[in-house]
Amino acid sequence: MTSTYGYARASSEDQDCAIQEAALRAAGCTIIRSEKKSGTTLDGRTELTTLLDFIRGGDTLMVTRIDRLARSVADLEKIASTLKDKGAFLRATDQPVDTSTAAGTVFFQMLGVFAQFETGLRRERQMEGIAKAKAAGVYKGRKPTVDAASVRSLRDQGLGGAEIARKLGIGRASVYRALQPTERSTER
Incomplete structure (x- = not known):
């Protein structure tokens, strides 16, 4: 008998996984694991690791969107490889991702590239904002x-x-x- 397992992730403690969990339940997930961790790395993502260790051939790991699973192509490829090696599949409720099909696999790979691109853009905007604040003397x-x-x-x-x-x-x-001694105290 195959099962569908759900994975929900929020990036920070002030965010909530409830909407993701409801969507995963509605999609038929029998077990849902949630955590509040950054998606930029797989390190420390114990709930995801538990699911990847537990999942068996024919089972499906379901997420609402691919960026909930990982934000880098390398991490997405690692997860997809683990699932493939076990004979399991990946699906997303809000995106046409289903690695049991060729078209779904290609779409999954494209979304991974965009997730990594979005993370890079966000980091660039953050660094630009910090540089602007430093130039204005307001960066603390x-x-x-x-x-x-x-x-x-x-x-x-x-x-x-x-x-x-x-x-x-x-x-x-x-x-x-x-x-x-701090830099500020030596400047005075």
Whole structure:
């Protein structure tokens, strides 16, 4: 007996997979796995890995759109190869992708190229925005996650790097970075 498994993914914690999950249920998925992870890499995507490990010959992995599965051609090819090696198929509810057919396979490959292209464009726009903000003097960068004053205070009390890291629940490298003079303080 073959099964259809659904995979839903959102890129960030403030996004929701509910609409994808509903579409996958309506398409007949018996099991749906969801996660909130970036699609730019396969690393850390435990729910997808579970599905790929579990899927068997004749089964189908279903997504709503190919960009929910991966954002790079290399990752899409790796997933498609894994499915093909197992004798399983890939389908999308919102796109004419069905790797059990030649036309569906070609469309899948074209969509992969466009997903990677879209990611590249988004990255370029982001870098342009950062450059513009820097030129205008309004770019602040990421907010510090380590309280440098607390690190310095504990160092002044005679604590070493490892002990400071344990007390503050941070990595030792973060302690040493916080103790380094910053570019801003040397500019003044």
